Amino acid sequence: MTNKNFGFGTQIRKSPYFESTVKWGATGFSVYNHMYIPRDFGDPEQNFWNLIEKSILCDVAVERQVEITGPDAYKFTQLLTPRDLSNIEIGQCKYVLITNNEGGILNDPVLLRLAENHFWLSLADSDVLLWAQGVAVNSGLNVNISEPDVSPLQLQGPTSKEIMVKLFGETIKDLKYYWFKECDLDGIPLVVSRTGWSSEFGYELFLRDGSKGNDLYEKIMIAGKEFGIKAGHTSSIRRIEGGMLSYHADADIYTNPFELGFDRLVSLDNDIEFIGKAALKKIRAKGIKRKQVGLEIICEPLSGPNTTFWPIKKDNNIIGKVTSAVYSPRLKKNIALAMVNIENSEIGTSLEVETNSGKFEAIVVEKPFYDPKKKIASN
Numbered sequence: 001m002t003n004k005n006f007g008f009g010t011q012i013r014k015s016p017y018f019e020s021t022v023k024w025g026a027t028g029f030s031v032y033n034h035m036y037i038p039r040d041f042g043d044p045e046q047n048f049w050n051l052i053e054k055s056i057l058c059d060v061a062v063e064r065q066v067e068i069t070g071p072d073a074y075k076f077t078q079l080l081t082p083r084d085l086s087n088i089e090i091g092q093c094k095y096v097l098i099t100n101n102e103g104g105i106l107n108d109p110v111l112l113r114l115a116e117n118h119f120w121l122s123l124a125d126s127d128v129l130l131w132a133q134g135v136a137v138n139s140g141l142n143v144n145i146s147e148p149d150v151s152p153l154q155l156q157g158p159t160s161k162e163i164m165v166k167l168f169g170e171t172i173k174d175l176k177y178y179w180f181k182e183c184d185l186d187g188i189p190l191v192v193s194r195t196g197w198s199s200e201f202g203y204e205l206f207l208r209d210g211s212k213g214n215d216l217y218e219k220i221m222i223a224g225k226e227f228g229i230k231a232g233h234t235s236s237i238r239r240i241e242g243g244m245l246s247y248h249a250d251a252d253i254y255t256n257p258f259e260l261g262f263d264r265l266v267s268l269d270n271d272i273e274f275i276g277k278a279a280l281k282k283i284r285a286k287g288i289k290r291k292q293v294g295l296e297i298i299c300e301p302l303s304g305p306n307t308t309f310w311p312i313k314k315d316n317n318i319i320g321k322v323t324s325a326v327y328s329p330r331l332k333k334n335i336a337l338a339m340v341n342i343e344n345s346e347i348g349t350s351l352e353v354e355t356n357s358g359k360f361e362a363i364v365v366e367k368p369f370y371d372p373k374k375k376i377a378s379n
Helices: 018-023 044-053 073-080 128-137 160-168 170-174 210-227 236-241 277-286
Strands: 028-032 035-040 055-059 065-069 093-095 105-107 110-115 118-122 144-146 151-156 180-185 188-193 202-207 229-232 290-297 310-314 317-328 333-341 350-355 358-365
Touching (some): 018 055, 044 055, 073 118, 105 128, 160 180, 160 202, 160 210, 236 333, 290 317
Parallel strands (some): 055 229
Antiparallel strands (some): 028 035, 065 118, 065 144, 093 110, 188 202, 290 333, 290 358, 310 317, 310 350, 317 333
């Protein structure tokens, strides 16, 4: 892409790293949280190998933050999520769900606690800022809800630790999985966390001054050159291998946590109050009617991720849909996440998937498909 004026109007925002991503090879973009996100650096399979063998730098400024402050910030944040937050410490991150009054999932962000009453929700793709502001109006709680000038970058892959040591020194090694620290890089204000949307070892760097976006991107690329860093994008291959959700694909407002096997993220048997608690109690008591499963689709390698939901049939009856599918060059299999009725969710069940290329057998298999205990990411 050579046109720096690329865009469809001011209603879709450009990230602070936009110019750098174009310089380093971005050729295609999607829209996520009303902002452009780089989706194409030439070859998705090579991007996958770059990620798992060396490191990639990804512009994920689209992961907008909802900032919650004020005297009742903790109580309000707990109101938004069914996960028990009573043990979250300052400097800690937690993966949480945001649920509506019917128990449906509105988002699956990472929560960061910056101070006693200061939180960020690092969002997937949905307008949780508006939801939180709406909830706050009649909550009776003293809180401020805003979107701060904060834009994450992801540095992910096995050489990311060496790159971070070069940038920040040896003490960065002390940062534990799902913890963060506030720091500064040559005058660039940051929050650095041991998190990421890749299932690989890595870091997220939350830039707190959007005017310094390209400076930060360039510093990381220069520091990472000797360690094989490449500019890249979030990898659908690695995400699906790791069984990681993509909101709007694998979950939406009609999906409840129990269908995804997220019982651990729902606290129903204590006195915490959150939106959707009564509904989720009823859902748990009645039992779920459908369930997310892993599939292996038996056919020639898929040419790319699915761009529509593929129907799944059993005995000519539709019993579910494929939500995310891709060919894994490492596993040499077509792998998929799918939502199927509970009667057809047992491991080993044979089903039929209608892809864009035809109908093929699919077998229900265990997920995640690779490194199920997340040993790589949490190492």
